[in-house]
Amino acid sequence: MDKGTLDKVASNTDLSNEILRNLGEKNSFLDEMMSTIFTDWTSDNDYYQMLCKQIVPFAKGGNVIIIGVGASVLTQKMPNCHNFRLIAPMEFKIQRISRLHGISEEEAERLIIRKQKQRNAFIKGFLNRDVxxxxxxxxxxxxxxxxxxxxxxxxxYRVLSGEIKG
Incomplete structure (x- = not known):
């Protein structure tokens, strides 16, 4: 989600932007174990459930673009929600990220691979789906x-065509 949406979700809950940005980066086994041992421990799964309770009303309210956080899964059956995916060959991504961030192509490739693994694990771990x-x-x-x-x-064109989903 973009910074504005993260800020709004954070202000509607007790979640900080830092928690929302780092969701899914803890070791899931240890995180779940800690939540069973300590009753006041909040696991990433708990945080994600809180986040979902904020995302769905945003989507239902309309006129919002939600990027990431499993939005394509969460809004799959909702009318007037459109889900799009941007793809590109690795070489294109490497060159683009290298230029945008002023880093070497090797650094860009490592960054892309690391971020994609995190995204894939996030969706698989929280929603049991393949991104x-x-x-x-x-x-x-x-x-x-x-x-x-x-x-x-x-x-x-797709959004304004008037086709209603769901």
Whole structure:
């Protein structure tokens, strides 16, 4: 989710932005073990449940873009929720991240691999789904084959076409 949405979720709950940003990075076995031993321990799963209770009303309210946090799974059956995935070949990602962050291509590749593993583990761990499953998305766009403007136009067309899901 973007910073504004994170801020709003954090203000609606007792969750800090730091907790929300780092969700899913703890060792899940140890985290769950701690939550069974200590009654006041809040596991990542507990935090994620609190986050979901905030995300779903955002989605139902409409006019919001939710990025990540399993939104494509959480909003799958909701009417007027559209789920999109951006993909690209690794070489494209490496060059883009290297340029954007001013880092070497080797650093960019390590960063991409680490972040993708975290995303995959997050969705698998919390929602038992595969982030690469195309059935989670209404459409997928290849960044290497379409410009940002083209992708935005296609998303707008899809959203504004009036087709109601759910």
């Amino acid at each position: 690469t499953d195309p059935s989670l998305y209404d459409a997928m766009f290849n960044n290497a084959k379409c410009s940002v403007d083209q992708i935005a136009d296609m998303i707008c």
